Amino acid sequence: MSKKRFIAGAVCPACQQQDTLRWWVENEVEKVECVACHHTDTRLPKSVEDSQHVAGTASEQVIGIFKPE
Ligand SMILES: [Zn+2]
Known part of the structure:
Protein backbone atom coordinates (compact mmCIF):
# COMPACT_ATOMS: atom_id res chain seq x y z
CA MET A 1 0.00 0.00 0.00
CA SER A 2 1.83 3.08 -1.18
CA LYS A 3 -0.63 5.82 -1.96
CA LYS A 4 1.35 8.84 -3.08
CA ARG A 5 -0.21 12.16 -2.30
CA PHE A 6 0.92 15.69 -2.95
CA ILE A 7 1.62 17.84 0.09
CA ALA A 8 -0.13 21.19 -0.28
CA GLY A 9 2.10 24.14 0.53
CA ALA A 10 5.25 22.08 1.06
CA VAL A 11 8.53 23.50 -0.24
CA CYS A 12 11.19 21.18 -1.64
CA PRO A 13 14.41 21.52 0.40
CA ALA A 14 16.49 20.90 -2.74
CA CYS A 15 14.96 23.11 -5.45
CA GLN A 16 12.80 25.39 -3.26
CA GLN A 17 9.74 24.86 -5.44
CA GLN A 18 6.33 24.68 -3.83
CA ASP A 19 3.68 21.96 -4.21
CA THR A 20 6.09 19.56 -5.93
CA LEU A 21 6.49 17.11 -3.02
CA ARG A 22 4.75 13.76 -2.96
CA TRP A 23 4.52 11.76 0.25
CA TRP A 24 3.82 8.13 0.95
CA VAL A 25 4.64 5.35 3.40
CA GLU A 26 6.83 2.46 2.29
CA ASN A 27 7.60 -0.38 4.71
CA GLU A 28 6.37 1.87 7.54
CA VAL A 29 8.92 4.52 6.55
CA GLU A 30 7.76 7.93 5.42
CA LYS A 31 9.15 8.78 2.00
CA VAL A 32 9.10 12.13 0.25
CA GLU A 33 9.77 12.75 -3.42
CA CYS A 34 9.98 15.98 -5.40
CA VAL A 35 8.52 15.66 -8.89
CA ALA A 36 10.40 18.73 -10.10
CA ARG A 43 11.80 12.29 6.42
CA LEU A 44 9.26 15.02 5.98
CA PRO A 45 10.49 18.60 5.77
CA LYS A 46 9.72 20.63 8.87
CA SER A 47 7.06 22.62 7.06
CA VAL A 48 5.31 19.35 6.28
CA GLU A 49 5.54 17.97 9.82
CA ASP A 50 3.58 20.97 10.99
CA SER A 51 0.81 20.23 8.53
CA GLN A 52 -2.38 19.06 10.17
CA HIS A 53 -3.16 16.77 7.24
CA VAL A 54 0.03 14.76 7.63
CA ALA A 55 -0.23 14.74 11.42
CA GLY A 56 -3.68 13.17 11.20
CA THR A 57 -2.43 10.53 8.80
CA ALA A 58 0.50 9.72 11.07
CA SER A 59 -1.86 9.18 13.99
CA GLU A 60 -3.81 6.67 11.95
CA GLN A 61 -0.59 4.83 11.21
CA VAL A 62 0.27 4.62 14.92
CA ILE A 63 -3.18 3.26 15.74
CA GLY A 64 -2.72 0.65 13.05
CA ILE A 65 0.64 -0.50 14.36
CA PHE A 66 -0.20 -0.66 18.05
CA LYS A 67 -3.21 -2.94 18.14
CA PRO A 68 -4.91 -3.09 21.55
CA GLU A 69 -5.50 -6.60 22.86
ZN1 LIG B 1 12.77 19.65 -5.70
Missing part, protein backbone atom coordinates in the same frame (compact mmCIF):
# COMPACT_ATOMS: atom_id res chain seq x y z
CA CYS A 37 14.01 17.81 -9.28
CA HIS A 38 13.57 14.15 -8.20
CA HIS A 39 14.95 14.85 -4.77
CA THR A 40 13.99 12.07 -2.37
CA ASP A 41 14.04 11.88 1.40
CA THR A 42 12.84 9.51 4.08
